[in-house]
Amino acid sequence: MLSVAAPPRAIVTRPAREAAQWVTDLQAHGIAAAALPLIAIGAVADPALREALQRARARLGSYRAVMFVSGNAVQYFFEENQAPGLSQKALAAINTRVWAPGPGTVAALRQTGLPASRIDAPGADAAQFDSEALWQVVAPQISPGDRVLVVRGSSAPAAEGGNGREWLAGQISAAGGAVDFVAAYERRAPRLDAAGQALARTAAGDGSLWLLSSSEAVTHLAAALPGQDWSRARALATHPRIAQAARAAGFGTVLECRPSFAEVVASIESPHEQ
The missing domain is CATH 3.40.50.10090 (Rossmann fold)
Structure with a gap:
């Protein structure tokens, strides 16, 4: 039995x-x-990182795509915008795709009001939700001269632009594109x-x-x-x-x-x- x-x-x-x-x-x-x-997750504290984050927010329209590494990246990138709905208006007014490595990040983006039609992510049946799976979806978008912004976290001690997703940056570069990194939050040991x-x-x-x-x-x-x-x-x-x-x-x-x-x-x- x-x-x-x-x-x-x-x-x-x-x-x-x-x-x-x-x-x-x-x-x-x-x-x-x-x-x-x-x-432990928190907003970036380093003044240089905070200034870089503000600059990245201001020039979203210059990028072919913006890749958010996680739901935390979405939350901290948009949470300090002063005007209500600024995230939706900024992204809706420009021809910028939004990339997400998995369903958790997609859900966070949808909570900002961003329509699903603007988001590229691995399918629900993907073997993994990571940079490799995402690249299979978004590779055709990149042409020589395109720039992509990767919004990620920074591990203590803080590094300029944050840490992680170098593999994805390498693929974009090999396709003729260029990558900027910005740290939207900090990861710390609890x-x-x-x-x-x-x-x-x-x-x-x-x-x-x-x-x-x-x-x-x-x-x-x-x-x-x-x-x-x-x-x-x-x-x-x-x-x-x-x-x-x-x-x-x-x-x-x-x-x-x-x-x-x-x-x-x-x-x-x-x-x-x-």
Whole structure:
């Protein structure tokens, strides 16, 4: 007779706002979940980065396309515009495409009022939601002389223009285009309090399933608990590069799945049918 064991507790490591929503949604599916944000998100603090961000906002119309790396990039790029609806008006008035690597970023763009017809993103059936999948969709748009703005985050210490998406920039350059980068937000290592550290140490060996959506989060976890034995820890990674980082950190079991919520839920539940 088929018996179904309860799925493991999920440890959600996304930034705090996203983690809270994921915990709520997982619990609604009958999955025990706890938030342990491993990336802290905030507005850029460096004056030079803030000035560069304002300049980028002012010259949106000069770009063939604007690529937002995440929902956080969308939120922080538009949140300081003074006039209500400026994001919609600015993008509607210019011939600029808007690129998104996955459904979360698309949803954030739609929340600004941007119509779906202006957004290019990998299809819902894409094997991954990343730069490689996005490039397959948008490559025909780029001609010699075109410029693309990549709106991304900056990891501490702050770097000019932020960090990440160099592969995509290389493809654009090879097609004859040029890329400008701007940092719209900062990613920082969180400060785990005593309760957070206790949760992490317990979850390292009690069968909990760590939901990992960022290699940077893995780095922050290892730094927060130096010397921790992760050989009994289990992780579910939403990209092969994240899975590689988890294995390098010492996680004993690392599963992989696409980053959609439905597939994460299915992956959590499927190993527990006996």
